[in-house]
Amino acid sequence: MARLAEFDRSDVLNKAMEVFWRTGYTATSITDLVRATNLKPGSLYGAFNSKRSLFLEVIDNYANRSLTRISECMEQSDSAVESITHFFSQLCQDIECDTIGKGCLMVNTLLEMATEDDEIRTKVTEYLSSIEHYFYLRLEQARLQGEIEADADCDSLAKMLMTGIWGLRVMSTTRPDITIYSGITSYLLSALPVVKR
Incomplete structure (x- = not known):
């Protein structure tokens, strides 16, 4: 059994994440993980089992x-609409920094393994649903504060924004011109029924 104190678990997880992110779960071998983490196979299995x-x-x-x-x-x-706009601005910056087209680990995993592993699919779906819920809460706040129209369907709007994130993340793996992202984001945000001041 590996002595877990001999290495930083968080560091190992981060290094393993980079491998899975670039290569995908199925194509990642134990050899790849051993090379990335600098752990011996026995230590890797001892700490994580499989x-x-x-x-x-x-x-x-x-x-x-x-x-x-x-x-x-x-x-x-304090402005919910500004918060959502800031999120998409940050998302575009993250995508622009992804020079090798890794995309999103969670979206990649769902596309790769949705029909292969129920537990992994459930974990990823719960994560994505949590992001959608953040959008819903902020949109509902915007509706109650009069930033968007009073009859706005916040649930559908949150789903629309998540669909946009999925699209942007998948598109980013093809590494198109970076100006495309800001254009798509502008169209997405323009669909919010913002009340004109």
Whole structure:
């Protein structure tokens, strides 16, 4: 059994995440993970039991970190509409920094494994639903505060924004001209029924 104190678990998860993110779950081998983490196979198995167990922990780690970041981003302004706009601005910056077209780990995983592994599909779906719920809450706040129309369907609007995120993330794997992202984002945000002041 590996002595877990010999390495930083968080560091190992981050290194493993990068491999899974670039390569995908199925194509990632134990050899790839050993090379990336600098752990011996026995230590890797001793700490995480299997490639699948390691991947599940990577997903949890990624989700917790991302949801914290999204929550902080959404709370940067008292204006719900401004918060959503800021989120999409940050998303475009993240995509522009993705010079190798990795896309989104969660979206990639869902597309790869939706029909292969119920537990992984459930974890990823719950993560994406949490993001959608952030949008719903902010849109409902915007509706109640008069930023968007009083009869706005916040649930459908939140789903529309999530569809946009999916599209942007999948598109980013083809690495189109970066100006395309800001154009799509502008159209997405223009669909919000903002009350003119």
